[in-house]
Amino acid sequence: MPTITVKVKRFDGKTSWWQEYRVDTKSRKVTVLDLLIRIKEEQDPTLVFRYSCRMAICGSCGMVINGKPSLACQTLVEELGTDYITIEPMWNYRVIKDLVVDNEPMLMRLREIKPYIVRDEKEIFEQDIEFGQTIAELDKYLNFAYCIECGLCYSACPVAADDKLFLGPMILAAAYRWSADSRDRGWLNRVKVLDSDEGVWACHVAYSCSVACPRNVDPGFAIQMLKAAILKRKKKL
Amino acid sequence: MFVNMVEVLKYDLVIMGSGLAGLRAALQAAYTSHGKAKIAILSKVQAMRSHSVSAEGGASAVLYPKETGDSFDLHAYDTVKGSDFLADQDAVELMVQMAPQEVRFLERLGVPWSRNEKGQVFQRPFGGMSIPRTAFAQDKTGFFMMSTLYQNVLRFDNVDIYHEHFVTKIIVENDEFKGVTAIDLKTGELKLFLAKAGIIAAGGAGRLYRFTTTAHSTTGELLTLALRAGAGIKDMEFVQWHPTALVPSGILITEAARGEGGYLVNRLGERFMKNYAPQKMELAPRDIVSRAILTECKEGRGFTHEESGMCYVGLDLRHLGEEVINRKMPFIRELAHKYVGIDPLSDLIPVRPAVHYTMGGVHADIHGRVLKADGTWIKGLWAAGEAASISIHGANRLGSNSLTECLVWGHITGEESVKYAIEKPELVTDDSIIEIAKKEESRVFDKLIHKEVNANTPYDVKRELNDIMEEHFGPFREGSKMSEGLSKLLRLLEKAKSMRIDDSSRVYNQNLKDALEADGMVELGLVIGLGAYARAESRGAHYRLDYPKRDDTNWLKHTVAYLYGGEVQLTYVPVTITRWKPEERKY
Numbered sequence: 164m165p166t167i168t169v170k171v172k173r174f175d176g177k178t179s180w181w182q183e184y185r186v187d188t189k190s191r192k193v194t195v196l197d198l199l200i201r202i203k204e205e206q207d208p209t210l211v212f213r214y215s216c217r218m219a220i221c222g223s224c225g226m227v228i229n230g231k232p233s234l235a236c237q238t239l240v241e242e243l244g245t246d247y248i249t250i251e252p253m254w255n256y257r258v259i260k261d262l263v264v265d266n267e268p269m270l271m272r273l274r275e276i277k278p279y280i281v282r283d284e285k286e287i288f289e290q291d292i293e294f295g296q297t298i299a300e301l302d303k304y305l306n307f308a309y310c311i312e313c314g315l316c317y318s319a320c321p322v323a324a325d326d327k328l329f330l331g332p333m334i335l336a337a338a339y340r341w342s343a344d345s346r347d348r349g350w351l352n353r354v355k356v357l358d359s360d361e362g363v364w365a366c367h368v369a370y371s372c373s374v375a376c377p378r379n380v381d382p383g384f385a386i387q388m389l390k391a392a393i394l395k396r397k398k399k400l
Numbered sequence: 401m402f403v404n405m406v407e408v409l410k411y412d413l414v415i416m417g418s419g420l421a422g423l424r425a426a427l428q429a430a431y432t433s434h435g436k437a438k439i440a441i442l443s444k445v446q447a448m449r450s451h452s453v454s455a456e457g458g459a460s461a462v463l464y465p466k467e468t469g470d471s472f473d474l475h476a477y478d479t480v481k482g483s484d485f486l487a488d489q490d491a492v493e494l495m496v497q498m499a500p501q502e503v504r505f506l507e508r509l510g511v512p513w514s515r516n517e518k519g520q521v522f523q524r525p526f527g528g529m530s531i532p533r534t535a536f537a538q539d540k541t542g543f544f545m546m547s548t549l550y551q552n553v554l555r556f557d558n559v560d561i562y563h564e565h566f567v568t569k570i571i572v573e574n575d576e577f578k579g580v581t582a583i584d585l586k587t588g589e590l591k592l593f594l595a596k597a598g599i600i601a602a603g604g605a606g607r608l609y610r611f612t613t614t615a616h617s618t619t620g621e622l623l624t625l626a627l628r629a630g631a632g633i634k635d636m637e638f639v640q641w642h643p644t645a646l647v648p649s650g651i652l653i654t655e656a657a658r659g660e661g662g663y664l665v666n667r668l669g670e671r672f673m674k675n676y677a678p679q680k681m682e683l684a685p686r687d688i689v690s691r692a693i694l695t696e697c698k699e700g701r702g703f704t705h706e707e708s709g710m711c712y713v714g715l716d717l718r719h720l721g722e723e724v725i726n727r728k729m730p731f732i733r734e735l736a737h738k739y740v741g742i743d744p745l746s747d748l749i750p751v752r753p754a755v756h757y758t759m760g761g762v763h764a765d766i767h768g769r770v771l772k773a774d775g776t777w778i779k780g781l782w783a784a785g786e787a788a789s790i791s792i793h794g795a796n797r798l799g800s801n802s803l804t805e806c807l808v809w810g811h812i813t814g815e816e817s818v819k820y821a822i823e824k825p826e827l828v829t830d831d832s833i834i835e836i837a838k839k840e841e842s843r844v845f846d847k848l849i850h851k852e853v854n855a856n857t858p859y860d861v862k863r864e865l866n867d868i869m870e871e872h873f874g875p876f877r878e879g880s881k882m883s884e885g886l887s888k889l890l891r892l893l894e895k896a897k898s899m900r901i902d903d904s905s906r907v908y909n910q911n912l913k914d915a916l917e918a919d920g921m922v923e924l925g926l927v928i929g930l931g932a933y934a935r936a937e938s939r940g941a942h943y944r945l946d947y948p949k950r951d952d953t954n955w956l957k958h959t960v961a962y963l964y965g966g967e968v969q970l971t972y973v974p975v976t977i978t979r980w981k982p983e984e985r986k987y
Binding site for chain 2 (some may be wrong): 237260297
């Protein structure tokens with residue numbers, strides 16, 4: 164029965180320190196989240212971290228595991244290839260406590276790019292019709308609609324580390340998802356926000372965002388598509 | 401505004417829960433009020449992360465009746481029969497009528513419904529449905545609906561979203577809803593939300609059990625808060641086991657896998673459903689399939705998972721081919737690969753029934769208005785989604801009817817509650833309510849000051865609750881076993897009154913939150929247990945070895961639990977039957 168050592172970066176509002184825990188586990192086919200929950204329930208109830216679905220769809224458990232921004236519930240111990248696990252909170256956010264970070268300011272900026280079908284509101288809310296969409300039209304944006312708002316892309320982004328005004332990969336990818344949706348008419352509206360130093364032009368194509376994304380949304384690619392569309396003065400994506 | 405150290409926030413409408421029902425209600429309320437009403441959404445998780453994101457299969461609706469030969473009558477009949485005739489038929493008829501317009505509305509909002517070659521919304525077969533009517537977005541329908549609804553709520557400036565606010569008390573005075581107290585987890589502050597209207601949309605209670613498809617957040621304590629505020633809790637004994645959850649994690653494998661043609665096989669390679677539901681086979685309602693799987697296990701025809709010792713059967717998708725799996729069920733392929741290490745194209749997926757949904761919930765009428773056990777409306781309070789029991793699903797829910805219910809009653813309660821709130825006079829900050837809030841502040845945070853050294857932790861309590869529910873109130877129930885379970889629950893209830901909380905900080909105190917959850921969960925377990933023990937028949941998901949038959953003469957009625965003198969009491973209310981008389985439920 165292997166013993167896994169888990170070193171966690173703690174923070175209580177004033178001081179931060181590293182704390183080591185040891186967990187005996189029957190198999191390495193458990194997730195890092197499983198280990199953290201066991202530590203909390205059996206050894207140290209003061210350890211805090213966000214979690215909910217445990218199946219990589221709610222986006223709660225983003226953290227940096229052995230140097231890589233990942234979802235704890237999607238990281239199997241056997242995948243790490245070691246019995247020594249180091250965990251710290253997601254980068255680029257203010258730490259509230261232990262592994263819980265203040266990602267709300269970034270998440271709420273989603274409003275700035277109008278993350279919904281921009282069109283006559285009466286048409287959307289009151290006309291009982293289908294706008295309709297072909298399979299080809301659906302495929303154009305579907306991949307980018309998988310974003311679970313976990314914020315890992317933003318935490319991996321080297322630009323976001325210094326530039327606090329940069330909207331970041333999550334929000335830019337969302338701007339692409341909605342603009343590329345055949346039902347939407349909001350592209351020209353969104354360009355005003357995107358074609359700026361807070362928008363796409365801050366991106367230096369480091370591409371860490373796409374590497375970190377647990378749902379393969381490929382936000383890096385979405386940003387490059389936005390840049391191309393802006394440069395080509397496209398009227399609609 | 402701060403009054404005596406408690407922050408007081410005033411709203412026209414407070415929505416408790418940010419899942420599909422809650423968000424749909426918020427959207428409807430915001431639009432109906434033309435931006436005039438002040439609406440708050442309170443969620444104990446970050447609002448976009450509600451358990452609704454895990455729903456996979458789809459939402460049922462009669463979208464293209466001319467082309468498919470489908471009809472409202474058929475959808476309603478399927479639902480009523482699926483419910484083992486406990487559903488209230490007027491409500492079912494309303495739901496099937498509103499369902500298509502809701503699916504179309506979500507299409508206009510931006511949900512990426514999967515399409516057929518004609519560009520229409522694709523519909524797949526599902527358990528208990530006579531005609532394929534389940535609209536889906538790959539196998540992540542709940543996720544896409546949540547994501548779309550959440551982002552659309554951001555259209556409205558008059559909706560304030562309170563992430564990670566844990567409701568501790570629903571305030572009702574003189575049979576009227578006044579507001580709620582909630583802890584802002586990030587700061588540890590208790591806030592008082594005064595409101596003219598409220599909607600309870602906090603979901604179900606799967607985590608009362610150990611092997612469950614539900615998220616860790618699906619603890620149901622808000623139902624207990626409703627009970628304590630005077631509401632009736634209806635039909636709680638009807639707990640749904642979903643037939644196909646991954647072993648050993650309990651992660652959901654959608655019914656769509658069977659809808660698209662998957663088989664269930666036992667250790668001998670037989671499609672055993674032919675012995676339990678010869679006509680519908682794998683697409684019989686969930687209670688029937690779950691009991692079939694467990695019976696195969698009991699009789700030695702299942703596989704055994706080495707590490708956990710759990711018995712399971714195989715979900716066979718190999719014959720469906722790569723194209724179907726990748727286009728229609730990519731998530732399943734990913735989940736099976738990640739969490740079990742197999743490829744559904746070449747291996748059987750190990751599945752076993754897990755607790756998935758609670759048919760019961762807050763006693764509500766066809767408008768979603770929250771009722772006391774005697775039928776009076778708690779003025780200004782509504783309930784929608786899994787948290788409510790109208791009842792649409794009766795003794796058993798058909799797959800894909802839940803997402804539809806969330807949309808329909810999200811719409812109805814959102815609209816009615818905001819209209820009610822707008823017509824009410826302005827809220828006055830009342831001293832007695834402030835007193836209540838201050839008492840809540842003490843009740844909740846004193847637990848941090850007075851350390852119970854030898855008491856159980858919230859995790860001990862949750863674990864023991866899981867043990868009791870799994871052993872005594874499982875898919876196969878029996879009188880004396882349940883009676884034993886009830887005694888254990890009563891003892892656990894005592895233990896839960898003083899739990900040991902190790903984290904004494906105010907900021908993000910998950911330990912305290914876990915204790916508040918555990919406190920609500922045990923009482924809810926008791927409600928389930930009492931209802932199950934009293935119901936001397938088998939119906940839908942409630943199956944008793946000592947009363948294996950359905951008894952319409954004595955038991956065609958809803959159980960309603962309520963608090964009286966601090967104790968849970970039971971009463972019964974009739975089922976509304978409009979068109980379909982109970983008949984034998986064979987598939």
